[in-house]
Amino acid sequence: MEFWKLFVTALMPVLKVLFLTAVGTILALDRFGILKKDARMHLNTMVFFVFIPALALSNLAEAITFKSLVMLWFMPLNILLTFIIGSALGWLLIKITRAPRHLHGLVLGCCSAGNLGNMPLIIVPAVCKERSRPFGDKDACNRNGLAYASLSMALGNIFIWTYVYNLVRISSCKNSKANDVDDSPMNLVSLPETGQENTSTCPVGPLVSAENVSQANDFASGLEIEIARPDGVAKSLQVTKQAKVRKLLKKSAEKINLKALLTPATIGSIIGLIIGAIPQLQKILVGENAPLHVIEDSISMLGDAAIPAMTLLVGANLLNGLKGSSMQFPIIIGIIIVRYLALPAFGVGILKGAIHIGLIHHDPLYKFLLLLQYALPPAVSISTITQLFGAGVGECSVVMLATYVCASASLTLWSTFFMWLVL
Template identity: 30%
Template sequence: MARFLLSWLEAAVVAAAAAAVGHQSLLGSITIAVLPVAKVFTLCFLGFLMASKYVNIFPENGRKLLNGLVFSLLLPCLIFSQLGQAITLQKMLQWWFIPVNVILGAISGSIIGYVVVILVKPPYPYFRFSVIQIAIGNIGNVPLVLIAALCRDTSNPFGDTETCSTQGTAYISYGQWVGAIILYTYVFHMLSPPPEGTFDLEDGNLPLKIPQKDAYPENVPLLEQEDSQTDSDNSMKGKISSFLVLVYDKLQLKQILQPPIVASILAMVIGTVPVLKKLIFTRDAPLYFFTDSCIILGKAMIPCILLALGGNLVDGPGPGSSRIGVRTLVAIIIGRLILVPPVGLGIVTLADKLGFLPDGDKMFRFVLLLQHSMPTSVLSGAVATLRGYGKEAAAALFWVHIFAVFTMAGWIILYLNILF
């Protein structure tokens, strides 16, 4: 009997200790998950404060210049230095599921978006616009910021600060080129004017006459060039030139080959060629000064982009909210932040079960999950502006990013508990 009581007491002590450890682990997960979001919110608030009318040292022109600096210089430098140092040909083959995950995220998000939009029935011109706002998440800027804030803490579960930051940045950067292709092909097509007619969104959605297919400005010079070539000499060289220009125009290559994408391609090319990698990315390389300069500039990307994002929120949602309607905005927020992440979790879990993911790489899985849990892509807002939905995109991005502060913390807590 005494032996039985002793065994029971030992079991009770072990169970109590396990419960205490689990409780501490839960608190640790909450702390690790909330702190990066809190850091992001703090920097955004400082940008908001600097742009407010009470301080007013961060005007709209300054924010536009800073956005251009981040997009054209600081972000490409960060991607080039981090991805180039981390990637090899073997790792590129191991990371094949990252771009696939981006594509699957866009497909699943579009399906969810269509279902939500059919149920909500937004105003007619905003049907496909609402689908895009739910379908396309921010797979670049916001995950990079979260990874940087998470890895800065020495108690993070992904290892030492430098390894955590380098791996996380490399994984995120490797998927950005696919996201850019999706943005400037699928999203660009989805946000084209409705087939019944175009709408002047600035003047109250007035239906306009449908222009003929051959009357689009981008097509007219091509047809005129082809006709002139045919009438003049009908040379093979002229036909080939016209065809190449047509392909370049139709594929939107100028829009796809943005600075961050060019930086990703260069990093992958140089990083997978051992001779070039030793020449540029190793610390004792003769050209490492260039990489080191990119590292210095890349470190400035995180604070600059957060200050710009916070400053952009100072104008609020604007008139776009009334055009879309509260019901549609709520549907976009719920669809993007609540409905899409569980589907992404299912995709990543299934891929892990099928053996598609590298064994034991927690950061790899964490980045895949983050790709499904982010707010709407800021670049999709830029494409929407090109297609005439600028104010509506600003309103949707404003509200989605406000609520994403809370949902991202919740999803990160869940992911850390699943991974660890």
């Protein structure tokens, strides 16, 4: 296919995203007041708990089988590589720009964690619907593309809430200790109400599951009962090991956020994968002739609302970046260079090597999505994480605004090149 036609095909989805994003920004303006703070919160709750899980479940249940799931094994490794390379480049950026300590987690998160859910779910179906049909039949392309994007969203969500979450938490704690701040319980649970950064808190994390800590404490109590039994010297070595296990469990329960990890999107993806991987379940729920197809159809209808709602929210949330902050200009430029120049270049090299070795099956759409994962703007979830810990909230809004404005040109050019490369 000619390069110009590929450019137009890549441009159309980006223009659609820009249009919906602009509508979201306009609706959030004070003059209109439709997407005010409360409205955004309620819509975001609907997207998070209903629309995205429904979209992931229906797409994966319909398009994924056990055989195709085995063929997609390279995607988790590819996402892991984006985080590793992005973190290394982010660390270099911190050293070069001498970024403030409380922004280390933000910089590393923005460089490593791309928007692996929202953007592919918007771009891939839009590319499939173009008249040029770069990836073949529209229906098959749309079905497979949404399944790939849903799996990407689930995997990306796991990496973000295990890796980036703890990066921001650790950097906010280090900054708090350096300033000798008050570590009272009130400070630990309070969230910033404005765009200003809050460097006076060192929370373990508002989303840490109390049930996890309670279970660890119950297990530790059971160990203490065992330790109290005088079973002789031979038992003392076992007591020491049990004490170490107890300490490790308590530490893990405090730091690992299982509730944040198992988000509704991840749970929906897991259920969808189970249905798709088990032929008997898929025959019962998926397809016009399935006895319970009304359930899958209803879930699919809910999922259809996810993409426009997410895009409107992105536009509304970017409005916060216009208020400005004390974010250093070199850091913003550095994040843009990492995300839109360095990472995609590494991605092309990695995919070329993987194809040469024979690690990836020959599906152009799958290859396109793997490459796209290196060229995406920072994940929107980073804004939520910075608000949880009060570390660089205003700066995060500015970074998001700058990177998403640049994403329109970057995604168009890289998508054009990626399609030319895989077709």
